[in-house]
Amino acid sequence: MKEIVVTGNDIEVYSSPKQYKEQLLALISAARQRIFITALYVQDDEAGREILHALYQAKSKTPDLDIKIFVDYHRGQRGLIGEKESLGNRSLYLQLAEQYQQSIDIYGVAVKRKELFGVLHLKGMVFDDTLFYTGASINDIYLHQHDRYRLDRYASIKSTSLADNFCDYLNKVFVLSGLSPKLNLKELPSPVEQKRNIIALKSLLKSHQYAAVAGGKSSTLTDKITITPLIGYGRRDNKLNRSIRQLIQNAQTSVTIFTPYFNLPPVLAKDVVKALKRGVNISLIVGDKTANDFYVAEQDKFSTICIVPYIYEMLLKRFLKKYQKFIDQGLLNVHLWKHDGNSFHLKGLVVDERYHMLTGSNLNPRAWTLDLENGLLVDDPSKLLMPKVNDEIMGILVQTNKINNYTDIESVQDYPEKPQKLLNKIRMTQLDKILKRFL
Numbered sequence: 001m002k003e004i005v006v007t008g009n010d011i012e013v014y015s016s017p018k019q020y021k022e023q024l025l026a027l028i029s030a031a032r033q034r035i036f037i038t039a040l041y042v043q044d045d046e047a048g049r050e051i052l053h054a055l056y057q058a059k060s061k062t063p064d065l066d067i068k069i070f071v072d073y074h075r076g077q078r079g080l081i082g083e084k085e086s087l088g089n090r091s092l093y094l095q096l097a098e099q100y101q102q103s104i105d106i107y108g109v110a111v112k113r114k115e116l117f118g119v120l121h122l123k124g125m126v127f128d129d130t131l132f133y134t135g136a137s138i139n140d141i142y143l144h145q146h147d148r149y150r151l152d153r154y155a156s157i158k159s160t161s162l163a164d165n166f167c168d169y170l171n172k173v174f175v176l177s178g179l180s181p182k183l184n185l186k187e188l189p190s191p192v193e194q195k196r197n198i199i200a201l202k203s204l205l206k207s208h209q210y211a212a213v214a215g216g217k218s219s220t221l222t223d224k225i226t227i228t229p230l231i232g233y234g235r236r237d238n239k240l241n242r243s244i245r246q247l248i249q250n251a252q253t254s255v256t257i258f259t260p261y262f263n264l265p266p267v268l269a270k271d272v273v274k275a276l277k278r279g280v281n282i283s284l285i286v287g288d289k290t291a292n293d294f295y296v297a298e299q300d301k302f303s304t305i306c307i308v309p310y311i312y313e314m315l316l317k318r319f320l321k322k323y324q325k326f327i328d329q330g331l332l333n334v335h336l337w338k339h340d341g342n343s344f345h346l347k348g349l350v351v352d353e354r355y356h357m358l359t360g361s362n363l364n365p366r367a368w369t370l371d372l373e374n375g376l377l378v379d380d381p382s383k384l385l386m387p388k389v390n391d392e393i394m395g396i397l398v399q400t401n402k403i404n405n406y407t408d409i410e411s412v413q414d415y416p417e418k419p420q421k422l423l424n425k426i427r428m429t430q431l432d433k434i435l436k437r438f439l
Helices: 016-032 046-059 090-099 160-175 193-207 239-249 265-276 306-322 324-328 365-369 387-395 416-426 430-437
Strands: 003-008 010-015 034-037 068-071 105-109 124-127 130-134 154-158 224-233 254-259 282-289 332-337 349-350 355-359 373-379 400-403
Touching: 003 160, 010 016, 010 387, 016 046, 016 124, 034 387, 046 090, 105 124, 105 160, 105 193, 130 160, 130 239, 130 265, 130 365, 160 193, 160 373, 224 239, 239 355, 254 265, 254 324, 265 324, 265 365, 282 387, 306 324, 306 332, 306 416, 324 365, 400 430
Parallel strands: 034 068, 068 105, 254 282, 282 332
Antiparallel strands: 003 224, 010 154, 034 124, 124 130, 130 154, 224 373, 254 349, 332 400, 349 355, 355 373
C-alpha cells in the first residue's frame, strides 16, 4: 500500500466534544460535493436530530450533494441499553425520510449476525476533501449537548486522496455490493435474506482493504507527513492489529497509549512488557471505572451490565501488581481519567513522538478479533504534529490521577455490596475468562 502525503498544516487536532460539534456543523454547512459519515450510531436524541436536520438542510441547499451515513445495523434498530424495546434510532430515520422531500441514504451495516459478536466500528467522516477522524458517535453525550459529555479524540485532515480512499471503500463494500440495507426505507430484508447478506459481506470484508494510492505533495522534505489508512477485521491477516503491534515492538524511547478501559489482548500486553524491559517509557492514559459508560453510582439502579467497569479495574490492578517494578523505575506511567461524572472514550497511540495511530479500536480482545475497525498510521519524521498533540495530552492529563502503586486502585473488598457479590460469583464460575473476550 502506498502512503498518502500531507503537510503539517493539513492536520488540525481538537480537544473537546463542543469543538467536535462545532466542526461537524461547520463542515456539513460548507460541503458541496459529498458527505460520508461513518459511526457506530446516530442517536434519536436532541443532538442526533440536530445533526440529521442539518444534513437534510444541506441537501436542500445543494441538491447534488451526495450524503451517505453508515451505522451498525443492530445498533440502528435499538435504543440505549435499559430502554424499552422499540424501533430504536431507525424510527427517527423513517420519520425524517417522510418529513423531507430530499433524500439521504442511511445504511445499516451488519458485520455479524448478533451485536455481541461484532459491530461496525469504522470511524471517519468525509466532507468534500476533508476527513474528520474521531472515535465518537453522534448523540447528546458525545456532542456535549447538555451537562454531561464523553471525551474522545478528534482530528481533521485535508487530503483529497485520503477522502477519496475512504469514500471508495465505503461505496465498494457497502453500497455497490447491495449487502447493507438502507435503514430509512420502510422495508428491510427478511431474516433469511439478511443472513445471506451477512455471510457475503463477511467474505467481502476479509478481502478488501483501503486501496490507497499515493496522493498529495509536500513543498519540502521537512514538512512531509505520510498517512496509511488501515482496516482491521478478524483474527487473520489483520493489518490494523499488525501495525499497532509493530509500533510498540519497534518503539525506541516512548509510547503513549489511550484506551477507555484496560483489557489489552494478551499479545499486545506482551509487546508492552517487552518494550518496558527494553527501557521504553510507557504512558497509559485510561478511564477510571467511574468514567465508564456502564458505571452506575446508585446501588439501587445497579444491574448485571454495571459490573463491566469493575472487571476492567480488576484487570488493570492485576497488570500493575505484576509489573509494579516498572512503575517504581519510572518507566510505566499510568494516568486514570476522571471528571465530574463524565465519561472517557479515547483511543490511539503516540510512539517516539513520530508515529501516531488514530483509531477507533479500544485495544481490547473484542476490537482485536470481532469488530470491524480502522485506523490511520501517521508518520511524522519531523515531529511537526507534536506541539498540537502535546496540547491535547496536557488538556487530558489535567483530569487524571497518576497511579504510583497498584494499591492506589480499589480492591474487590472495597466495592459496594452488589458488585462485590457479583464479581465473586463470576470468578467462582470462571466466567471472567469468557467475559474478557467480549469486553
